Amino acid sequence: MSDARVAEPGVIQIAFRDTRRVLGDLVRHRRLFWEITRREFSDPHAGQALGAAWTVLHPLVLLGIYVFIFGVVFSAKVGGTREMPLDYTAYILSGMVPWLASQQAALRSCGAIVSRESLVKQVVFPLEILPGAAVVTTAFAQLVGVMVLVVYILVTNGALPWTMLLLPLVLVFHWMLLLGIALALSAASVFLRDLREIVQVLSAVGVFIIPVVYLPAWVPEAVRPLLYVNPVSAVIWVYQDVFYFGRIEHPGAWFAMAGITLLTLVVGARMFRWSQPMFGDAL
Numbered sequence: 003m004s005d006a007r008v009a010e011p012g013v014i015q016i017a018f019r020d021t022r023r024v025l026g027d028l029v030r031h032r033r034l035f036w037e038i039t040r041r042e043f044s045d046p047h048a049g050q051a052l053g054a055a056w057t058v059l060h061p062l063v064l065l066g067i068y069v070f071i072f073g074v075v076f077s078a079k080v081g082g083t084r085e086m087p088l089d090y091t092a093y094i095l096s097g098m099v100p101w102l103a104s105q106q107a108a109l110r111s112c113g114a115i116v117s118r119e120s121l122v123k124q125v126v127f128p129l130e131i132l133p134g135a136a137v138v139t140t141a142f143a144q145l146v147g148v149m150v151l152v153v154y155i156l157v158t159n160g161a162l163p164w165t166m167l168l169l170p171l172v173l174v175f176h177w178m179l180l181l182g183i184a185l186a187l188s189a190a191s192v193f194l195r196d197l198r199e200i201v202q203v204l205s206a207v208g209v210f211i212i213p214v215v216y217l218p219a220w221v222p223e224a225v226r227p228l229l230y231v232n233p234v235s236a237v238i239w240v241y242q243d244v245f246y247f248g249r250i251e252h253p254g255a256w257f258a259m260a261g262i263t264l265l266t267l268v269v270g271a272r273m274f275r276w277s278q279p280m281f282g283d284a285l
Contacts, residue, residue: 021271027128039135058143061102072215095151096245097214097238103144105205110136111184112191112198119285133184163248182266185274192284
C-alpha cells in the first residue's frame with residue numbers, strides 16, 4: 003500500500019481556484035445576476051421623481067462640476083501640441099470618467115453585503131452576485147460618461163484617435179479590477195462598519211493625488227515619485243492614452259494595470275470566499 007499523499011493546494015492555487023469559482027458563479031447565475039443588478043438601479047431611488055436616472059445623473063453632475071472648476075475657472079492653457087494634443091477639458095474628462103467609476107464602485111460595494119442581510123442568511127444564494135451587481139451598475143453610468151467624452155472629442159477635435167480601438171480591452175480590465183475591489187470591500191465591510199465612511203473620505207482626497215486635474219509636470223519634483231507608485235495613476239494614464247494622447251504614451255502603465263487587475267481580482271475573490279461563512283454571524 004502506497005504511503006504517497008496528494009499534495010495539498012498552496013495559497014496561490016487556492017486563490018486562483020476561488021477566482022474561477024466567483025467568475026463561474028456570476029456566469030452560472032446570470033439571470034439572477036441581472037435581476038439583482040436591475041434592483042440595484044431602482045431600489046435606492048424608489049419613490050423619487052427621477053428614480054434610477056440618479057444613478058447616471060449623479061456622476062455626470064460631478065463631472066460637470068470638476069470640468070467647470072478646473073477647465074473653465076482655472077482655464078489652464080493646455081493643448082495644441084504633439085505632447086498635449088487636446089484641450090484641458092478633454093484631459094480632465096479622460097481621467098475623471100474612470101476615477102468616478104472607481105469611486106462609485108467602491109462606495110456601492112461597502113454596502114453590497116450589509117444592506118442585504120436577508121439574502122445573506124439564505125444559504126443557497128450566491129453572494130458573489132451582490133458586489134458584482136454594484137460593479138455593473140457603476141459600469142453603466144461609466145459608459146454614459148464615456149459617450150459624453152467621445153462626443154466632446156469629436157466636436158472639438160473632429161476625429162477620434164486610433165487608440166479608441168483599445169477601449170473595449172481597457173474597460174474589461176478596469177471592470178475586473180473593480181470587481182476585485184468590490185469583493186474585498188464588501189467582505190471587509192461586514193466586520194468593519196466604518197469602512198464606507200473611510201472610503202468616502204479617501205475618495206474625496208484621492209482625486210487630488212492622481213494625475214486627473216493636473217499634469218505630472220506641475221507637481222514638485224520632490225513629491226512626483228508618489229504619482230508613479232500610486233496604482234490608481236496607472237489606470238488613469240491608460241485611459242488618457244486611449245482618449246487624450248491617441249498613442250501609447252505610458253507603456254509601463256498598461257503592464258501595471260494588467261498586473262494590478264489580476265492581483266486585485268485574485269486577492270478580492272480569496273478574501274470574499276474565505277470570510278463568506280462568517281457573514282451570517284457578523285450581521
